[in-house]
Amino acid sequence: MNGAVQAGYAPPTGPDRPAPGRRWLRWLLAATVAWAVLLAVLTWVSVRDDPPTVREQRNLAEAGPVVDRAVGELLAAAGDGGAARLVPDALRRGCRITPFADGATLTRGVEVLLADDDVRGLLQRVADRLPAEWRAGVRVTGEGPVLRADAGEFVAVQGRSAGPGRVRLTADTGCRPIGAGYRAPTAGGGSEAETATELLRRFGGAEGPVQVSAAPCPDGTTARTATAVSAPSRPDRPSLPGTLSQFSDGALHVSATDELYAYRSSSTVVAERADGRVRLTVSTVCRR
Structure with a gap:
Protein backbone atom coordinates (compact mmCIF):
# COMPACT_ATOMS: atom_id res chain seq x y z
CA MET A 1 0.00 0.00 0.00
CA ASN A 2 2.94 2.30 -0.62
CA GLY A 3 1.71 5.73 -1.77
CA ALA A 4 -1.91 4.60 -1.49
CA VAL A 5 -4.46 6.74 0.26
CA GLN A 6 -7.03 5.05 2.37
CA ALA A 7 -10.56 5.59 1.09
CA GLY A 8 -12.48 8.22 3.05
CA TYR A 9 -9.29 9.70 4.51
CA ALA A 10 -8.11 13.26 3.57
CA PRO A 11 -4.36 13.86 3.66
CA PRO A 12 -3.23 16.48 6.16
CA THR A 13 -2.65 20.00 4.84
CA GLY A 14 0.21 20.72 7.18
CA PRO A 15 0.64 23.75 9.40
CA ASP A 16 1.85 26.03 6.57
CA ARG A 17 -0.82 25.09 4.07
CA PRO A 18 -4.18 26.75 4.96
CA ALA A 19 -7.31 25.14 3.67
CA PRO A 20 -8.46 26.53 0.27
CA GLY A 21 -11.80 27.69 1.72
CA ARG A 22 -10.10 29.63 4.52
CA ARG A 23 -7.70 31.30 2.05
CA TRP A 24 -10.69 32.42 -0.08
CA LEU A 25 -12.42 33.95 2.95
CA ARG A 26 -9.29 35.94 3.78
CA TRP A 27 -9.14 37.38 0.26
CA LEU A 28 -12.86 38.25 0.38
CA LEU A 29 -12.45 40.04 3.71
CA ALA A 30 -9.43 42.02 2.47
CA ALA A 31 -11.26 43.02 -0.73
CA THR A 32 -14.33 44.13 1.26
CA VAL A 33 -12.24 46.30 3.59
CA ALA A 34 -10.38 47.86 0.64
CA TRP A 35 -13.64 48.60 -1.14
CA ALA A 36 -15.13 50.21 1.98
CA VAL A 37 -12.03 52.41 2.39
CA LEU A 38 -12.17 53.42 -1.28
CA LEU A 39 -15.87 54.35 -1.00
CA ALA A 40 -15.21 56.42 2.12
CA VAL A 41 -12.39 58.33 0.39
CA LEU A 42 -14.48 58.96 -2.75
CA THR A 43 -17.43 60.15 -0.64
CA TRP A 44 -15.24 62.56 1.31
CA VAL A 45 -13.74 63.97 -1.88
CA SER A 46 -17.19 64.30 -3.47
CA VAL A 47 -18.68 66.12 -0.48
CA ARG A 48 -15.67 68.45 -0.36
CA ASP A 49 -15.30 69.26 -4.06
CA ASP A 50 -18.38 68.30 -6.09
CA PRO A 51 -21.56 70.36 -6.51
CA PRO A 52 -24.76 68.81 -5.12
CA THR A 53 -26.45 66.33 -7.40
CA VAL A 54 -29.77 65.97 -5.54
CA ARG A 55 -31.94 68.42 -3.61
CA GLU A 56 -31.42 66.59 -0.31
CA GLN A 57 -27.71 67.55 -0.32
CA ARG A 58 -28.58 71.20 0.45
CA ASN A 59 -30.42 71.95 3.70
CA LEU A 60 -32.87 74.77 4.26
CA ALA A 61 -30.25 77.09 5.76
CA GLU A 62 -28.17 76.74 2.57
CA ALA A 63 -31.09 76.95 0.13
CA GLY A 64 -32.77 79.94 1.81
CA PRO A 65 -30.40 82.61 0.42
CA VAL A 66 -30.88 81.16 -3.09
CA VAL A 67 -34.64 81.62 -2.70
CA ASP A 68 -34.18 85.17 -1.38
CA ARG A 69 -32.05 86.15 -4.38
CA ALA A 70 -34.52 84.50 -6.74
CA VAL A 71 -37.37 86.56 -5.27
CA GLY A 72 -35.33 89.72 -5.81
CA GLU A 73 -34.79 88.77 -9.46
CA LEU A 74 -38.52 88.11 -9.90
CA LEU A 75 -39.42 91.43 -8.30
CA ALA A 76 -36.99 93.31 -10.53
CA ALA A 77 -38.32 91.55 -13.63
CA ALA A 78 -41.96 92.29 -12.74
CA GLY A 79 -41.63 95.65 -10.99
CA ASP A 80 -42.91 97.84 -13.83
CA GLY A 81 -45.63 95.45 -14.96
CA GLY A 82 -48.21 96.63 -12.42
CA ALA A 83 -48.34 96.98 -8.65
CA ALA A 84 -45.81 94.46 -7.33
CA ARG A 85 -45.23 93.46 -3.72
CA LEU A 86 -43.60 90.72 -1.68
CA VAL A 87 -45.87 88.14 -0.07
CA PRO A 88 -45.01 86.60 3.33
CA ASP A 89 -42.78 83.55 3.15
CA ALA A 90 -44.32 80.14 3.86
CA LEU A 91 -42.32 77.50 5.75
CA ARG A 92 -44.07 74.12 5.79
CA ARG A 93 -42.66 71.42 8.04
CA GLY A 94 -43.38 67.72 8.08
CA CYS A 95 -42.53 66.63 4.52
CA ARG A 96 -40.57 63.38 4.19
CA ILE A 97 -37.02 63.33 2.85
CA THR A 98 -36.64 59.61 3.60
CA PRO A 99 -38.92 57.19 5.48
CA PHE A 100 -36.90 58.09 8.60
CA ALA A 101 -36.23 61.82 8.18
CA ASP A 102 -38.53 64.85 8.20
CA GLY A 103 -37.84 68.04 6.31
CA ALA A 104 -39.37 71.40 5.45
CA THR A 105 -40.28 73.38 2.33
CA LEU A 106 -39.69 77.12 1.94
CA THR A 107 -41.74 79.14 -0.55
CA ARG A 108 -41.33 82.87 -1.15
CA GLY A 109 -43.16 84.94 -3.71
CA VAL A 110 -44.13 88.13 -5.47
CA GLU A 111 -47.67 89.19 -6.30
CA VAL A 112 -48.32 91.55 -9.20
CA LEU A 113 -51.64 93.35 -9.67
CA LEU A 114 -52.32 94.20 -13.32
CA ALA A 115 -54.19 97.12 -14.81
CA ASP A 116 -55.50 94.63 -17.38
CA ASP A 117 -55.71 90.84 -17.32
CA ASP A 118 -52.83 90.10 -19.69
CA VAL A 119 -51.31 87.38 -17.53
CA ARG A 120 -49.42 85.76 -20.38
CA GLY A 121 -47.92 89.07 -21.47
CA LEU A 122 -46.57 89.78 -17.99
CA LEU A 123 -45.21 86.24 -17.57
CA GLN A 124 -43.43 86.45 -20.91
CA ARG A 125 -41.85 89.81 -20.02
CA VAL A 126 -40.67 88.37 -16.72
CA ALA A 127 -39.24 85.28 -18.43
CA ASP A 128 -37.37 87.45 -20.94
CA ARG A 129 -35.77 89.48 -18.13
CA LEU A 130 -34.66 86.64 -15.89
CA PRO A 131 -31.03 85.42 -16.03
CA ALA A 132 -30.33 83.35 -19.15
CA GLU A 133 -29.02 80.42 -17.08
CA TRP A 134 -32.45 80.05 -15.48
CA ARG A 135 -33.83 78.85 -18.85
CA ALA A 136 -37.15 80.55 -18.16
CA GLY A 137 -40.07 79.86 -20.45
CA VAL A 138 -43.84 80.26 -20.60
CA ARG A 139 -46.24 77.52 -21.70
CA VAL A 140 -49.99 77.53 -22.01
CA THR A 141 -51.53 74.69 -20.00
CA GLY A 142 -55.05 73.64 -19.11
CA GLU A 143 -54.77 76.04 -16.15
CA GLY A 144 -53.63 78.95 -18.31
CA PRO A 145 -50.13 80.32 -19.01
CA VAL A 146 -47.42 79.10 -16.63
CA LEU A 147 -43.85 80.36 -16.26
CA ARG A 148 -41.20 77.86 -15.18
CA ALA A 149 -37.52 78.42 -14.50
CA ASP A 150 -34.60 76.95 -12.55
CA ALA A 151 -32.88 79.38 -10.18
CA GLY A 152 -30.08 76.90 -9.41
CA GLU A 153 -29.38 74.74 -6.35
CA PHE A 154 -32.64 72.88 -7.11
CA VAL A 155 -34.80 75.96 -6.44
CA ALA A 156 -37.84 75.92 -8.73
CA VAL A 157 -39.46 79.13 -10.00
CA GLN A 158 -43.05 79.33 -11.22
CA GLY A 159 -45.50 82.01 -12.23
CA ARG A 160 -49.22 81.78 -12.89
CA SER A 161 -52.53 83.56 -12.51
CA ALA A 162 -53.75 84.01 -8.93
CA GLY A 163 -57.17 85.36 -9.90
CA PRO A 164 -58.49 88.12 -12.15
CA GLY A 165 -55.78 90.71 -12.71
CA ARG A 166 -53.30 88.99 -10.38
CA VAL A 167 -50.11 87.04 -11.00
CA ARG A 168 -48.17 85.08 -8.38
CA LEU A 169 -44.45 84.39 -8.92
CA THR A 170 -42.82 81.94 -6.52
CA ALA A 171 -39.45 80.38 -5.67
CA ASP A 172 -39.64 77.01 -3.91
CA THR A 173 -36.99 74.80 -2.28
CA GLY A 174 -38.91 71.56 -2.31
CA CYS A 175 -38.50 69.29 0.73
CA ARG A 176 -35.10 69.83 2.40
CA PRO A 177 -33.30 68.90 5.61
CA ILE A 178 -33.89 71.76 8.03
CA GLY A 179 -30.28 72.20 9.14
CA ALA A 180 -29.90 75.45 11.07
CA GLY A 181 -33.26 76.62 9.69
CA TYR A 182 -34.27 79.50 7.46
CA ARG A 183 -33.42 83.06 8.44
CA ALA A 184 -35.32 85.74 6.54
CA PRO A 185 -33.36 88.74 5.22
CA THR A 186 -33.12 91.69 7.59
CA ALA A 187 -35.69 94.35 6.76
CA GLY A 188 -33.94 97.17 8.62
CA GLY A 189 -34.26 100.74 7.45
CA GLY A 190 -36.88 102.14 5.13
CA SER A 191 -40.07 104.04 5.81
Whole structure:
Protein backbone atom coordinates (compact mmCIF):
# COMPACT_ATOMS: atom_id res chain seq x y z
CA MET A 1 0.00 0.00 0.00
CA ASN A 2 2.94 2.30 -0.62
CA GLY A 3 1.71 5.73 -1.77
CA ALA A 4 -1.91 4.60 -1.49
CA VAL A 5 -4.46 6.74 0.26
CA GLN A 6 -7.03 5.05 2.37
CA ALA A 7 -10.56 5.59 1.09
CA GLY A 8 -12.48 8.22 3.05
CA TYR A 9 -9.29 9.70 4.51
CA ALA A 10 -8.11 13.26 3.57
CA PRO A 11 -4.36 13.86 3.66
CA PRO A 12 -3.23 16.48 6.16
CA THR A 13 -2.65 20.00 4.84
CA GLY A 14 0.21 20.72 7.18
CA PRO A 15 0.64 23.75 9.40
CA ASP A 16 1.85 26.03 6.57
CA ARG A 17 -0.82 25.09 4.07
CA PRO A 18 -4.18 26.75 4.96
CA ALA A 19 -7.31 25.14 3.67
CA PRO A 20 -8.46 26.53 0.27
CA GLY A 21 -11.80 27.69 1.72
CA ARG A 22 -10.10 29.63 4.52
CA ARG A 23 -7.70 31.30 2.05
CA TRP A 24 -10.69 32.42 -0.08
CA LEU A 25 -12.42 33.95 2.95
CA ARG A 26 -9.29 35.94 3.78
CA TRP A 27 -9.14 37.38 0.26
CA LEU A 28 -12.86 38.25 0.38
CA LEU A 29 -12.45 40.04 3.71
CA ALA A 30 -9.43 42.02 2.47
CA ALA A 31 -11.26 43.02 -0.73
CA THR A 32 -14.33 44.13 1.26
CA VAL A 33 -12.24 46.30 3.59
CA ALA A 34 -10.38 47.86 0.64
CA TRP A 35 -13.64 48.60 -1.14
CA ALA A 36 -15.13 50.21 1.98
CA VAL A 37 -12.03 52.41 2.39
CA LEU A 38 -12.17 53.42 -1.28
CA LEU A 39 -15.87 54.35 -1.00
CA ALA A 40 -15.21 56.42 2.12
CA VAL A 41 -12.39 58.33 0.39
CA LEU A 42 -14.48 58.96 -2.75
CA THR A 43 -17.43 60.15 -0.64
CA TRP A 44 -15.24 62.56 1.31
CA VAL A 45 -13.74 63.97 -1.88
CA SER A 46 -17.19 64.30 -3.47
CA VAL A 47 -18.68 66.12 -0.48
CA ARG A 48 -15.67 68.45 -0.36
CA ASP A 49 -15.30 69.26 -4.06
CA ASP A 50 -18.38 68.30 -6.09
CA PRO A 51 -21.56 70.36 -6.51
CA PRO A 52 -24.76 68.81 -5.12
CA THR A 53 -26.45 66.33 -7.40
CA VAL A 54 -29.77 65.97 -5.54
CA ARG A 55 -31.94 68.42 -3.61
CA GLU A 56 -31.42 66.59 -0.31
CA GLN A 57 -27.71 67.55 -0.32
CA ARG A 58 -28.58 71.20 0.45
CA ASN A 59 -30.42 71.95 3.70
CA LEU A 60 -32.87 74.77 4.26
CA ALA A 61 -30.25 77.09 5.76
CA GLU A 62 -28.17 76.74 2.57
CA ALA A 63 -31.09 76.95 0.13
CA GLY A 64 -32.77 79.94 1.81
CA PRO A 65 -30.40 82.61 0.42
CA VAL A 66 -30.88 81.16 -3.09
CA VAL A 67 -34.64 81.62 -2.70
CA ASP A 68 -34.18 85.17 -1.38
CA ARG A 69 -32.05 86.15 -4.38
CA ALA A 70 -34.52 84.50 -6.74
CA VAL A 71 -37.37 86.56 -5.27
CA GLY A 72 -35.33 89.72 -5.81
CA GLU A 73 -34.79 88.77 -9.46
CA LEU A 74 -38.52 88.11 -9.90
CA LEU A 75 -39.42 91.43 -8.30
CA ALA A 76 -36.99 93.31 -10.53
CA ALA A 77 -38.32 91.55 -13.63
CA ALA A 78 -41.96 92.29 -12.74
CA GLY A 79 -41.63 95.65 -10.99
CA ASP A 80 -42.91 97.84 -13.83
CA GLY A 81 -45.63 95.45 -14.96
CA GLY A 82 -48.21 96.63 -12.42
CA ALA A 83 -48.34 96.98 -8.65
CA ALA A 84 -45.81 94.46 -7.33
CA ARG A 85 -45.23 93.46 -3.72
CA LEU A 86 -43.60 90.72 -1.68
CA VAL A 87 -45.87 88.14 -0.07
CA PRO A 88 -45.01 86.60 3.33
CA ASP A 89 -42.78 83.55 3.15
CA ALA A 90 -44.32 80.14 3.86
CA LEU A 91 -42.32 77.50 5.75
CA ARG A 92 -44.07 74.12 5.79
CA ARG A 93 -42.66 71.42 8.04
CA GLY A 94 -43.38 67.72 8.08
CA CYS A 95 -42.53 66.63 4.52
CA ARG A 96 -40.57 63.38 4.19
CA ILE A 97 -37.02 63.33 2.85
CA THR A 98 -36.64 59.61 3.60
CA PRO A 99 -38.92 57.19 5.48
CA PHE A 100 -36.90 58.09 8.60
CA ALA A 101 -36.23 61.82 8.18
CA ASP A 102 -38.53 64.85 8.20
CA GLY A 103 -37.84 68.04 6.31
CA ALA A 104 -39.37 71.40 5.45
CA THR A 105 -40.28 73.38 2.33
CA LEU A 106 -39.69 77.12 1.94
CA THR A 107 -41.74 79.14 -0.55
CA ARG A 108 -41.33 82.87 -1.15
CA GLY A 109 -43.16 84.94 -3.71
CA VAL A 110 -44.13 88.13 -5.47
CA GLU A 111 -47.67 89.19 -6.30
CA VAL A 112 -48.32 91.55 -9.20
CA LEU A 113 -51.64 93.35 -9.67
CA LEU A 114 -52.32 94.20 -13.32
CA ALA A 115 -54.19 97.12 -14.81
CA ASP A 116 -55.50 94.63 -17.38
CA ASP A 117 -55.71 90.84 -17.32
CA ASP A 118 -52.83 90.10 -19.69
CA VAL A 119 -51.31 87.38 -17.53
CA ARG A 120 -49.42 85.76 -20.38
CA GLY A 121 -47.92 89.07 -21.47
CA LEU A 122 -46.57 89.78 -17.99
CA LEU A 123 -45.21 86.24 -17.57
CA GLN A 124 -43.43 86.45 -20.91
CA ARG A 125 -41.85 89.81 -20.02
CA VAL A 126 -40.67 88.37 -16.72
CA ALA A 127 -39.24 85.28 -18.43
CA ASP A 128 -37.37 87.45 -20.94
CA ARG A 129 -35.77 89.48 -18.13
CA LEU A 130 -34.66 86.64 -15.89
CA PRO A 131 -31.03 85.42 -16.03
CA ALA A 132 -30.33 83.35 -19.15
CA GLU A 133 -29.02 80.42 -17.08
CA TRP A 134 -32.45 80.05 -15.48
CA ARG A 135 -33.83 78.85 -18.85
CA ALA A 136 -37.15 80.55 -18.16
CA GLY A 137 -40.07 79.86 -20.45
CA VAL A 138 -43.84 80.26 -20.60
CA ARG A 139 -46.24 77.52 -21.70
CA VAL A 140 -49.99 77.53 -22.01
CA THR A 141 -51.53 74.69 -20.00
CA GLY A 142 -55.05 73.64 -19.11
CA GLU A 143 -54.77 76.04 -16.15
CA GLY A 144 -53.63 78.95 -18.31
CA PRO A 145 -50.13 80.32 -19.01
CA VAL A 146 -47.42 79.10 -16.63
CA LEU A 147 -43.85 80.36 -16.26
CA ARG A 148 -41.20 77.86 -15.18
CA ALA A 149 -37.52 78.42 -14.50
CA ASP A 150 -34.60 76.95 -12.55
CA ALA A 151 -32.88 79.38 -10.18
CA GLY A 152 -30.08 76.90 -9.41
CA GLU A 153 -29.38 74.74 -6.35
CA PHE A 154 -32.64 72.88 -7.11
CA VAL A 155 -34.80 75.96 -6.44
CA ALA A 156 -37.84 75.92 -8.73
CA VAL A 157 -39.46 79.13 -10.00
CA GLN A 158 -43.05 79.33 -11.22
CA GLY A 159 -45.50 82.01 -12.23
CA ARG A 160 -49.22 81.78 -12.89
CA SER A 161 -52.53 83.56 -12.51
CA ALA A 162 -53.75 84.01 -8.93
CA GLY A 163 -57.17 85.36 -9.90
CA PRO A 164 -58.49 88.12 -12.15
CA GLY A 165 -55.78 90.71 -12.71
CA ARG A 166 -53.30 88.99 -10.38
CA VAL A 167 -50.11 87.04 -11.00
CA ARG A 168 -48.17 85.08 -8.38
CA LEU A 169 -44.45 84.39 -8.92
CA THR A 170 -42.82 81.94 -6.52
CA ALA A 171 -39.45 80.38 -5.67
CA ASP A 172 -39.64 77.01 -3.91
CA THR A 173 -36.99 74.80 -2.28
CA GLY A 174 -38.91 71.56 -2.31
CA CYS A 175 -38.50 69.29 0.73
CA ARG A 176 -35.10 69.83 2.40
CA PRO A 177 -33.30 68.90 5.61
CA ILE A 178 -33.89 71.76 8.03
CA GLY A 179 -30.28 72.20 9.14
CA ALA A 180 -29.90 75.45 11.07
CA GLY A 181 -33.26 76.62 9.69
CA TYR A 182 -34.27 79.50 7.46
CA ARG A 183 -33.42 83.06 8.44
CA ALA A 184 -35.32 85.74 6.54
CA PRO A 185 -33.36 88.74 5.22
CA THR A 186 -33.12 91.69 7.59
CA ALA A 187 -35.69 94.35 6.76
CA GLY A 188 -33.94 97.17 8.62
CA GLY A 189 -34.26 100.74 7.45
CA GLY A 190 -36.88 102.14 5.13
CA SER A 191 -40.07 104.04 5.81
CA GLU A 192 -42.56 101.48 4.48
CA ALA A 193 -43.88 100.49 7.91
CA GLU A 194 -44.38 104.12 8.96
CA THR A 195 -46.20 104.92 5.72
CA ALA A 196 -48.47 101.89 6.07
CA THR A 197 -49.34 102.86 9.64
CA GLU A 198 -50.03 106.46 8.65
CA LEU A 199 -52.28 105.53 5.72
CA LEU A 200 -54.20 102.97 7.76
CA ARG A 201 -55.11 105.57 10.37
CA ARG A 202 -57.67 106.82 7.83
CA PHE A 203 -59.41 103.45 8.24
CA GLY A 204 -59.38 103.16 12.01
CA GLY A 205 -55.71 102.31 12.58
CA ALA A 206 -53.74 99.10 12.42
CA GLU A 207 -54.77 96.13 14.51
CA GLY A 208 -51.57 94.44 15.58
CA PRO A 209 -47.98 95.09 14.51
CA VAL A 210 -46.93 95.90 10.96
CA GLN A 211 -45.23 92.93 9.26
CA VAL A 212 -42.25 93.67 7.00
CA SER A 213 -40.79 91.28 4.40
CA ALA A 214 -37.50 91.92 2.60
CA ALA A 215 -35.49 90.55 -0.31
CA PRO A 216 -32.12 91.43 -1.85
CA CYS A 217 -32.32 93.15 -5.25
CA PRO A 218 -29.93 92.33 -8.10
CA ASP A 219 -28.43 95.84 -7.89
CA GLY A 220 -27.51 95.42 -4.21
CA THR A 221 -30.43 97.39 -2.73
CA THR A 222 -33.17 95.87 -0.58
CA ALA A 223 -36.83 95.49 -1.44
CA ARG A 224 -39.35 95.72 1.40
CA THR A 225 -43.09 95.25 1.78
CA ALA A 226 -44.86 96.43 4.93
CA THR A 227 -48.27 94.87 5.60
CA ALA A 228 -50.83 96.24 8.05
CA VAL A 229 -54.45 95.25 8.68
CA SER A 230 -57.09 97.56 10.12
CA ALA A 231 -59.57 96.88 12.85
CA PRO A 232 -63.12 96.08 11.65
CA SER A 233 -64.51 98.86 9.46
CA ARG A 234 -66.07 101.90 11.07
CA PRO A 235 -69.79 102.43 10.49
CA ASP A 236 -69.09 105.19 7.96
CA ARG A 237 -66.87 102.79 5.94
CA PRO A 238 -64.36 105.24 4.40
CA SER A 239 -63.99 104.84 0.64
CA LEU A 240 -60.65 103.51 -0.59
CA PRO A 241 -60.40 105.84 -3.63
CA GLY A 242 -61.80 108.83 -1.73
CA THR A 243 -59.35 108.34 1.14
CA LEU A 244 -56.18 107.41 -0.74
CA SER A 245 -56.44 109.45 -3.95
CA GLN A 246 -54.94 112.50 -2.20
CA PHE A 247 -51.73 110.50 -1.71
CA SER A 248 -51.50 109.18 -5.27
CA ASP A 249 -51.31 112.33 -7.38
CA GLY A 250 -49.03 111.69 -10.35
CA ALA A 251 -48.86 107.96 -9.63
CA LEU A 252 -49.61 105.13 -12.04
CA HIS A 253 -53.05 103.82 -11.01
CA VAL A 254 -53.50 100.08 -11.41
CA SER A 255 -56.90 99.77 -9.74
CA ALA A 256 -59.31 102.31 -8.24
CA THR A 257 -62.40 100.57 -6.90
CA ASP A 258 -63.83 100.52 -3.39
CA GLU A 259 -62.64 96.92 -2.99
CA LEU A 260 -59.13 97.33 -4.42
CA TYR A 261 -57.06 100.50 -4.74
CA ALA A 262 -53.50 100.18 -6.08
CA TYR A 263 -50.99 102.65 -7.44
CA ARG A 264 -47.27 102.86 -8.13
CA SER A 265 -45.00 105.88 -7.69
CA SER A 266 -41.76 105.87 -5.68
CA SER A 267 -43.52 103.20 -3.60
CA THR A 268 -46.23 100.73 -4.48
CA VAL A 269 -49.38 100.97 -2.37
CA VAL A 270 -52.16 98.36 -2.41
CA ALA A 271 -55.29 98.57 -0.24
CA GLU A 272 -58.03 95.96 -0.38
CA ARG A 273 -61.12 95.16 1.65
CA ALA A 274 -61.57 91.67 3.04
CA ASP A 275 -63.78 90.40 5.86
CA GLY A 276 -64.74 93.91 6.94
CA ARG A 277 -61.13 95.06 7.26
CA VAL A 278 -58.67 96.95 5.10
CA ARG A 279 -55.41 95.22 4.32
CA LEU A 280 -52.78 97.70 3.17
CA THR A 281 -49.27 97.12 1.83
CA VAL A 282 -46.54 99.63 1.08
CA SER A 283 -43.60 98.36 -0.97
CA THR A 284 -40.26 99.51 -2.24
CA VAL A 285 -39.49 97.15 -5.11
CA CYS A 286 -36.39 96.22 -7.07
CA ARG A 287 -35.67 98.23 -10.19
CA ARG A 288 -34.43 96.76 -13.43
